[in-house]
Amino acid sequence: MTGVTPLGLLALLDALTLLVTSALLLYPVVRYSTNVAHPRGTLALSAAFFLLTVAAVDAVLYGASLRLSAVVLLASLASLVGTAAFARPFLSLPARPGDTGADAGDDATEPAPFESQFGQEGDR
Numbered sequence: 722m723t724g725v726t727p728l729g730l731l732a733l734l735d736a737l738t739l740l741v742t743s744a745l746l747l748y749p750v751v752r753y754s755t756n757v758a759h760p761r762g763t764l765a766l767s768a769a770f771f772l773l774t775v776a777a778v779d780a781v782l783y784g785a786s787l788r789l790s791a792v793v794l795l796a797s798l799a800s801l802v803g804t805a806a807f808a809r810p811f812l813s814l815p816a817r818p819g820d821t822g823a824d825a826g827d828d829a830t831e832p833a834p835f836e837s838q839f840g841q842e843g844d845r
């Protein structure tokens with residue numbers, strides 16, 4: 722059996738902190754789902770922290786591997802999904818050229834709610 726090293730203790734503390742963070746993010750969504758503003762974003766960020774926990778434990782036990790890279794990639798994608806879920810209400814995207822929707826003919830995009838408020842202040 723190998724001895725406990727300071728680096729191993731630090732990695733264990735890192736994994737424990739990430740696990741507690743993912744649990745603290747997950748608890749309000751499970752317990753009070755009707756009061757959480759962005760449950761999908763919170764779940765995705767919680768999954769990202771949990772996957773980082775798995776990656777930290779895997780790195781300590783097995784070292785660098787393709788599996789570790791795949792878990793870190795999944796964690797970063799979950800973080801991207803969570804961030805996009807939080808940012809979605811503030812984004813206004815132009816219509817793509819191939820869209821055949823009802824508003825595909827409009828060249829101007831509808832501004833996000835906070836942008837229209839700033840535009841109206843100058844008219845007063």
